Amino acid sequence: MRTADLFKKKQVLSLEVFPPKRTSSEDTIFNTLEELKWLHPDFISVTYGAGGSANNSKTLEIASFIKTNYAVESVAHLPCINFSKEELLLLLDRLKEQGIENILALRGDISPEHPPCTDFSHADDLIAFIKEHADFNIIGACYPEGHVESKSTLEDIHYLKRKVDAGTDHLITQLFLDNDYFYAFRERTALAGINVPIEAGIMPVVNKKQIERMVSLCGVQLPKKFVKMMERYEHDPIAMRDAGIAYAINQIVDLLAQGVDGIHLYTMNNPYIARKIYEAVFRLLAA
Numbered sequence: 001m002r003t004a005d006l007f008k009k010k011q012v013l014s015l016e017v018f019p020p021k022r023t024s025s026e027d028t029i030f031n032t033l034e035e036l037k038w039l040h041p042d043f044i045s046v047t048y049g050a051g052g053s054a055n056n057s058k059t060l061e062i063a064s065f066i067k068t069n070y071a072v073e074s075v076a077h078l079p080c081i082n083f084s085k086e087e088l089l090l091l092l093d094r095l096k097e098q099g100i101e102n103i104l105a106l107r108g109d110i111s112p113e114h115p116p117c118t119d120f121s122h123a124d125d126l127i128a129f130i131k132e133h134a135d136f137n138i139i140g141a142c143y144p145e146g147h148v149e150s151k152s153t154l155e156d157i158h159y160l161k162r163k164v165d166a167g168t169d170h171l172i173t174q175l176f177l178d179n180d181y182f183y184a185f186r187e188r189t190a191l192a193g194i195n196v197p198i199e200a201g202i203m204p205v206v207n208k209k210q211i212e213r214m215v216s217l218c219g220v221q222l223p224k225k226f227v228k229m230m231e232r233y234e235h236d237p238i239a240m241r242d243a244g245i246a247y248a249i250n251q252i253v254d255l256l257a258q259g260v261d262g263i264h265l266y267t268m269n270n271p272y273i274a275r276k277i278y279e280a281v282f283r284l285l286a287a
Helices: 023-039 053-070 085-097 123-133 153-165 179-191 208-218 224-233 237-257 271-286
Strands: 012-017 043-046 073-079 102-106 137-142 170-173 198-202 262-266
Touching: 012 023, 012 271, 023 053, 023 271, 043 053, 053 073, 053 085, 073 085, 085 123, 102 123, 123 137, 123 153, 137 153, 153 179, 179 198, 179 237, 198 237, 224 237, 237 262, 237 271
Parallel strands: 012 043, 012 262, 043 073, 073 102, 102 137, 137 170, 170 198, 198 262
Antiparallel strands: none
16 A cells, blocks of 8 residues: 555554664564554554665565565665666666555765765655656655755755655655644645645654754754753663653644644664553554
């Protein structure tokens, strides 16, 4: 099933996992998936790390495993900086062979350790190419606080509209910690004529190192109440974890009440955290 069709009937719950970085840890992702399946997600997306074909194989393997073994729709991340046009066409054929219908099309994070391919400069180039050569449901990324490389939120919406016009079927936001950013972003997209479903990406923040990385990479703003929570619990790992879960639950409850199209939970491969959020919010909705 194409993920865009899921939003016609309900508010969607989806999860994100990532392939292990070390071969010796490969079994852990399948243990994680075994626990996550009981949360009955509408789909699970599988990220793609830097580093070439090895990550490509892991992403495809895990996405195929999810769909085959759990009857849950899977989404394969596809960053354009990792592929030439010829390589991409071969990968699209492999995805079709595995029955995967959904692609999260991204530019990808540029790393000095892995020089990017130059056939595609931006995600909208990739999306247009896929739509021209194959029949996939395309998911795009969006940024409630604006992409870190955009000069303004207006410019950011301009580029997002290009991405949607190129063929994006549904959008997932980068994480945010203040729902007001999401509501303002949703208004801007409506004014720009962007009318595809928009899922809110939520990452439960459970340690200080994770917060610092988010700020440096994504430019995420930290609300005062979040900073106070961090200052109070940063030296107590269990209390910090539980406070981060509670913060995410409050975000999700508010978003659902305000009619969000769906929630995309960045699980960080931690089924305990995902399960606690599901039990607090989504189990009640499913009852």
